[in-house]
Amino acid sequence: MSEQMYIHMGPQHPVNHGLWTLKVKTEGEQVVGSEILIGYIFRMIEKMAESRPYDTFQPLADRLCYVSAMSWEGTYIMAIEKLLGMEVSKRAQYMRVIMLEFQRIASHFTWLSAYAGDLGVLTMLVIPYREREYVLDLLEHVTGSRMMYNYFRVGGLKHEFPQGFVNDARKLTYYLDERIKEYSAMLEDSKVFMLRSVEVGVLSKENALNLGATGPVLRASGVQGDIRKIEPYLVYPELDFEVPVRTGGDCLARFQIRMEEIRQSTHIIRQALDNLPPEGEINQKAPRRLPQGEVYFRTEDPRGEAGYYIIGNDDKIPYRVKIKSPAYSNLCLTSHLITGGKVADIPPIIASADLCMGEIDR
């Protein structure tokens, strides 16, 4: 038996993609134990939400995750609307779907770049960023900001799409579809990429559920778990799309799921653009006070299931806001995945979970 050694990865380590520490206990090349330390950027966002009027928290909800700000503010706003019992117009709902799906694409591109870079395919470190920039340009054109949008409002959206948006958006979806084909070819034909993805970090269906995995990680393990289908919100029931599911449970399956999701997202956006109602109130008046009551609302974030548990107390300040982050559970389970594997498998496993420390530490 070889000697045991402890390795500290983090808080500033290139594969961590954020500030957190991974303590690994090794025996030669084998990982025999691990511990994760988080909390480096803990900002008490939940407390901030409980200390200010409900409509002023939304820009902070953006800051939960810097790569998918739209989905976090969207989830917060929709949870508040559910608590208020508000219904937004069809046009606003379609516009929301378009923005959320573009955000999903941008988020998956960021992930792909980080994942391929960690695996040593450095060409793919920069290529997805080029395409992501086109998506961000479009989002900037609509909202005025590249990453922190502050575009959703209780009762609708901040303002209308700019002129020519529908055409630009449709053109972009076709362009992205072409690009995705190229990505898949570049990566799945790469020996290095496949060696470090196939049967690395295998997560069984039972473990995935028990460890609280959601989103692409859960679907890569063979569970049909997509909130857009299970508990539909907005106009998702009116749109035709598939939920990709793989049974491999390894890093390759998680990669394939995300690639397929980008294709499905472009498909959803095109349908939404076609069906976008020309008329409709997009910024309704909202009540000032939250009623007595509570709501647990969840949506499908690019990382998995994002949830807000909000308690209203007949006041404009929410009494309690609990944020359920998908990356929180996915980080917790990477500790289980890396134990028993090789040290060299740690980067692909961490990267395939798609972590975002902003929403984990909150």
Add this chain to the structure above:
Amino acid sequence: MTPIEEHRKQIQEKLSGKIDDVQIIADSRLEIKTSSDNLFEVMTFVAQDLEFPSLEAISGVDWETHFDVVYHIDRWDGDSTVIQVRVKLDDRDKSQVPSITSIWASANWHERELYDMFGIHVSGHPNLKRLLLPEDWDDYEHKHISELYPMRRAYTLPEKPFSYKPQPNKEV
């Protein structure tokens, strides 16, 4: 009978005496009220007999007179029901819930966060220590006891940013 009504019926039949109340509070939201003594048994039933395989979140709520601990449990596989288990803890100073990490492994961090933010003790947890705050947070200089557990209502946000310094002569 819709799935959620079936779940409610089963809970009413099998868990009578163990729970205080069970009712449908919204679309596909089923709430069970129970006490911390019966919590483990209720959770075992929910996980094994009702086949709810995944725990989503554990939230603490500070009502100033008492604490609530709220568990959200998910079904997946096409059933949108979320079971919400609510435990009321009357004794604020000795508030305690049993650990459910043996049922759902994902409870590990959620329970640590509950302890970290609210100071609710989780008995039987394999590794109950601070998660988001520093491990030696208790040794820092605190003006008020509520600063130990920042999500309690007594803790208010300070006017201006402040920094905590570890006590002198202490190895960190």
